[in-house]
Amino acid sequence: QVQLVESGGGLVQAGGSLRLSCAASVRTFSSYAMGWFRQGPGKEREFVAAIRWSGGSTSYADSVKGRFTISRDNAKNTVTLEMSSLKPEDTAVYYCAAAKSGLVPTTQRRYDYWGQGTQVTVSS
Numbered sequence: 001q002v003q004l005v006e007s008g009g010g011l012v013q014a015g016g017s018l019r020l021s022c023a024a025s026v027r028t029f030s031s032y033a034m035g036w037f038r039q040g041p042g043k044e045r046e047f048v049a050a051i052r053w054s055g056g057s058t059s060y061a062d063s064v065k066g067r068f069t070i071s072r073d074n075a076k077n078t079v080t081l082e083m084s085s086l087k088p089e090d091t092a093v094y095y096c097a098a099a100k101s102g103l104v105p106t107t108q109r110r111y112d113y114w115g116q117g118t119q120v121t122v123s124s
Contacts, residue, residue, distance in 0.1 A: 001026075001113075002024060002025065002026040002032070002098050002112070002113040003024070003025040003026075003113075004022055004023070004024050004025075004096045004097070004098060004113055004114065004115035005022065005023045005025075005115055005116070006020060006021070006022050006094065006095070006096045006115045006116065006117060006118040007020070007021050007022075007023070007118060008020040008021050008118060009094060009118030009119045009120045010119075010120070010121070011121045011122075011123065012086055012120075012121070012122055012123070013122070013123050014086060014087055014088055014122055014123065014124050015085060015086065016084075016086050016122070017082070017083060017084040017085075017086065018083045018086065018120060019080060019081070019082050019083070020036070020080065020081040020083065020094055020096075020118060020120070021078055021079070021080050021081075022034070022036075022078060022079045022080075022081075022096030022115060023077060023078050024077045024078070024079070024098060025077070026077065026098075029074060029077040030053055030054075030074040031053055031100075032053060032098040032099060032100060033050060033051065033052055033053055033098070033099040033100075033101055033103060033104060033105055034050065034051050034070075034072055034079040034096065034097070034098055034099070035047070035048075035049065035050035035051070035096075035097045035098075035099065035105060035106075035111060036048040036049045036050070036070060036079075036081045036094060036095065036096060036097070037094070037095045037097060037108065038090075038092035038093065038094045038095065038120075039092055039093050039095070039117075040089070040091060040092040041091070041092075043092075045095070045108060046061065047061050047106045047107065047108070048060070048061055048064055048068065048081070048094070049061070049064065049068055049069075049070040049081060050070065050099075050104045050105055050106055051070045051071065051072050051079065051104065052103060052104050053074075055071065055072050055074070057103075057104050058070055058104065059104045059106055063089075064083075064090075067083065067084055067085045067086075068081060068082065068083050068084070069081070069082040070082075079096060081094070083120070086120075086122045087122060088122045088123065088124045089122075090120060090122050091120060091121050091122050092119075092120060093117040093118065093119050093120075094117060094118050094119075094120055095114055095115055095116075095117045096114070096115040097111035097112075097113065097114050097115070098111065098112060098113040098114075099111045099112055100112050
């Protein structure tokens with residue numbers, strides 16, 4: 001069983017930055033691909049970013065490319081999402097997810113474990 005705990009959400013003004021972290025309680029963290037998804041008010045959950053088990057490959061949604069950066073520290077069992085130039089439309093609950101596949105999954109069904117989410121609110 002994998003437990004994922006997100007942190008770092010909050011309220012920020014448009015144009016600002018936030019750093020989300022996800023801590024995983026699993027011994028084999030380095031064997032999981034990790035991803036971030038988000039669900040805005042009245043919207044379905046959508047893909048944001050993903051990173052391969054080794055950290056060597058990443059993928060981003062077009063809406064966040066150039067503004068968000070995903071990274072991981074396999075020694076600390078953590079994955080981070082650095083968000084900059086935030087926009088009101090980035091307001092959402094952000095979820096961390098883990099996939100047994102070692103590639104870079106971008107669809108929800110490819111992920112096996114999910115965190116509880118952390119709220120990010122961007123004011124205009």
